[in-house]
Amino acid sequence: MHIEVDRDKCIASGACVFAAPAIFDQDxxxxxxxxxxxxxxxxxxxxxxxxxxxxxxxxxSE
Structure with missing residues (x-):
């Protein structure tokens, strides 16, 4: 698995961080x-x- 993020689409909800804090963070x-x-x-x-x-x-993911 490889993770790709489209930072232009991100709405800064933080849902990914709450679901997987070891994988995702926010700037x-x-x-x-x-x-x-x-x-x-x-x-x-x-x-x-x-x-x-x-x-x-x-x-x-790819």
């Missing part, structure tokens, strides 16, 4: 940051939860 403006772009197999469920939680669909 000073509240815009999403993928602090782990390539999660380990053990982190993939959390990453997927963070992706699903995004109301703007600004995060995807």
């Amino acid at each position: 000073d403006d509240g815009i999403v940051l993928a602090i782990v772009a390539d999660p380990t197999p053990e982190q993939e469920a959390g990453a997927a939860a963070g992706i699903r939680a995004c109301p703007a669909a600004a995060i995807r």
Whole structure:
């Protein structure tokens, strides 16, 4: 799994961070940051939860 973020689509809800704080963070403006772009197999469920939680669909995985 590889995580891609579209920072232009991000609405700064923070839902991804609440769902997966080990994977996602926010910058000073509240815009999403993928602090782990390539999660380990053990982190993939959390990453997927963070992706699903995004109301703007600004995060995807490949």
